[in-house]
Amino acid sequence: MRVRDCCPPLVDAPLAPADAERLAHAFAALADPVRLRLLSLVAAAGEVCSCDLVEPLDKAQPTVSHHTKVLAEAGLIVGEKRGRWVWWRVVPDVVDDIHRALGSAAGASATSTH
Amino acid sequence: MRVRDCCPPLVDAPLAPADAERLAHAFAALADPVRLRLLSLVAAAGEVCSCDLVEPLDKAQPTVSHHTKVLAEAGLIVGEKRGRWVWWRVVPDVVDDIHRALGSAAGASATSTH
DNA sequence: AACACGCATTGACAACCATCGATTCGTCTG
DNA sequence: CAGACGAATCGATGGTTGTCAATGCGTGTT
Numbered sequence: 001m002r003v004r005d006c007c008p009p010l011v012d013a014p015l016a017p018a019d020a021e022r023l024a025h026a027f028a029a030l031a032d033p034v035r036l037r038l039l040s041l042v043a044a045a046g047e048v049c050s051c052d053l054v055e056p057l058d059k060a061q062p063t064v065s066h067h068t069k070v071l072a073e074a075g076l077i078v079g080e081k082r083g084r085w086v087w088w089r090v091v092p093d094v095v096d097d098i099h100r101a102l103g104s105a106a107g108a109s110a111t112s113t114h
Numbered sequence: 115m116r117v118r119d120c121c122p123p124l125v126d127a128p129l130a131p132a133d134a135e136r137l138a139h140a141f142a143a144l145a146d147p148v149r150l151r152l153l154s155l156v157a158a159a160g161e162v163c164s165c166d167l168v169e170p171l172d173k174a175q176p177t178v179s180h181h182t183k184v185l186a187e188a189g190l191i192v193g194e195k196r197g198r199w200v201w202w203r204v205v206p207d208v209v210d211d212i213h214r215a216l217g218s219a220a221g222a223s224a225t226s227t228h
Numbered sequence: 229a230a231c232a233c234g235c236a237t238t239g240a241c242a243a244c245c246a247t248c249g250a251t252t253c254g255t256c257t258g
Numbered sequence: 259c260a261g262a263c264g265a266a267t268c269g270a271t272g273g274t275t276g277t278c279a280a281t282g283c284g285t286g287t288t
Contacts, residue, residue, distance in 0.1 A: 011204070014170070015154035020147035028145035032276080033134035036141075040129040043217075051234065056128070060278050065236055067276090084234050084285050090125070095216060102213045103157075146246080165264065174248050179266055181246090198255050198264045 009103035026098050029074035034059060035067045042077055042088050049085045123217035140212050143188035148173060149181045156191055157204045164193075164200045 007019045015023070030036060034057055041056060042048045053064050068088060071077045075094040079086045122133070129137070144150060148171055155170060156162045167178050182202060185191045189208040193200045 010150060010154040011157040011209075013154070013158050015151050017147065017151065020150040020154070023150055024145050024147040027141050027150075031138050031142035031145040033131065033138040034276085036124060036134040036137055037129045037131065040124040040127070040134070043125040044127050049234090059276095061235075062237080062279080063277055069236085081235090081284095086235070095125075099213065099216045102209060102216070148246085163264090173246095175265070176249080176267080177247055183266085195255095195265095200265070 007097070007101040010101060011103040023098075023101055026074055026076075026094075026101075029070055029076060030098075032067070032070075034063075035071055038064070038067055039071060039076060039090065043090045047087050047089050049087055050079075051085060053088075123215060125217035137212075137215055140188055140190075140208075140215075143184055143190060144212075146181070146184075148177070149185055152178070152181055153185060153190060153204065156202050161201050161203050164202065167202075 007015070007023045010023070030039075037057060038053060041053065050064060050068065053068075054061055057064060059067075068077065068079065068086075072079060075091055077088050077090050079088050081087075122129075124137070144153075152167060152171060155167065164178060164182065167182075168175055171178055173181075182191065182193065182200075186193060189205055191202050191204050193202050195201075
């Protein structure tokens, strides 16, 4: 699921229900500590094999597989199968989109009432 | 719950479990379409009374009260009681903190693998 | 071909969550 | 003080989710 081209900064104008639904899905993918650490591991290393995620995350293999699937369906990471291993990378565009939806002018919005 | 002073950009280095827990709570507050629209309404208007949220959100009053409570506990909005009404404002600092945790350098991190 | 290995899927279970009717609490008004 | 009104709390309910053991599926190795 892509976030790009769907969600204007939520501080600018009331969010349309459909946009809110999509954005909520994106945030839901980030709303789990295991997934945040997983994403962080992949982002920091640039590329990580699934087999190298089980130990640092301290979760069973099916659990890690579940979380990579959720992040991949949110478009935040992509997996490439090389031999028997799957290598994961972050998709910076999508992270940027969520970043942008939060509003780069976050600090400027509510100052209008002061 | 504050996010400030707790969460380095997750793209820079592997997230500590405790930081991941706190960040996950913040994202969880944003992981609901009703809450996103609520936050958007408040942000766009600058200040909104609870009674003016029920109709545009099309939710029962206890449901709206529940969502404002979740957003307030996440530190994203604050309510001020004036007479019988409660007026809500966004807390731009906290929105900025989450913004920052996502990594302003989101697009710069994974470029190393290209 | 037979085996080992990495990963995905399934099924089950417990915990959590969104929603709303009913009720309660606090505040204003007559 | 009594009634009205806005908002928070409580209880119940249906749905979602994180977790892992067991299993299935490709792929590489011997």
